[in-house]
Amino acid sequence: DRRAIAAMTAWRINAGRVPLNEHCWLGINGAPSEYSHARYRKAIKTYVARLHRAGLYVVLDLHWSAPGDAQAGRQQPMADLDHAPAFWSSVARAFKNDAAIAFDLYNEPHEISWKCWRDGCTLEDGWRTAGMQTLVDAVRKTGARQPIIATGNHWGTDLSGWLEFRPDDPENQLVAGFHVYDFASCTSLECWRRTVEPVAREVPVVVSEVGERECSGAFLDRFMSWADSAEVSYLAWS
Helix, strand or coil: CHHHHHHHHHCCCCEEEEEEEHHHHHCCCCCCHHHCCHHHHHHHHHHHHHHHHCCCEEEEEEEECCCCCCCCCCCCCCCECCCHHHHHHHHHHHHCCCCCEEEECCCCCCCCCHHHHHHCCECCCCCEECCHHHHHHHHHCCCCCCCEEEECECCCCECCCCCCCCCCCCCCCEEEEEEEECCCCCCCHHHHHHHHHHHHCCCCEEEEEEECCCCCCHHHHHHHHHHHHHCCEEEECC
């Protein structure tokens, strides 16, 4: 509501991230009709417009998804080939004329290889993932030209293979997504310098989630000092 947006803008931020549910957007697999498809899309568009009016750019990310006829009720290892390309085609068409949008293709890829991350693969339980390249293509085929965020592997905390397996983007608007928490695997200045700074020298890096368990803020202070020096952007996870 307006109070929530006022609170965010009081922090002098300039962007917000809106996580999306694949099946609610598409209106499939038992998503409740009163909350899905046209109504869900309208609600998202209305909220994005309100964020824009408050002076915020908006990152749209595919957060919850599922293959086949399963319901999108949790995070999967990677986007599914069954529905995610159609989801991104639809989302990109809906926002293709909005210059204050970035598309975050998949929240937190995990438990997959870097080749699977880019090209897709069949997981052990039998369903096929959509690699980042397929999702980039789905967005670009609509004519949408906004920045695309491809978040790294291992729950978004690893960019070590990002440059080697970088998808091809004909618009050259690709951004590396990175997630940082004080309990994750890459929490040190040495790790950030070794794995993130080489990527940041090639493409923009956005930390689309950052947070810590303690209220002291010591970890966040340390991270943000480094991020500012490396020209890496960040959005807090609440």
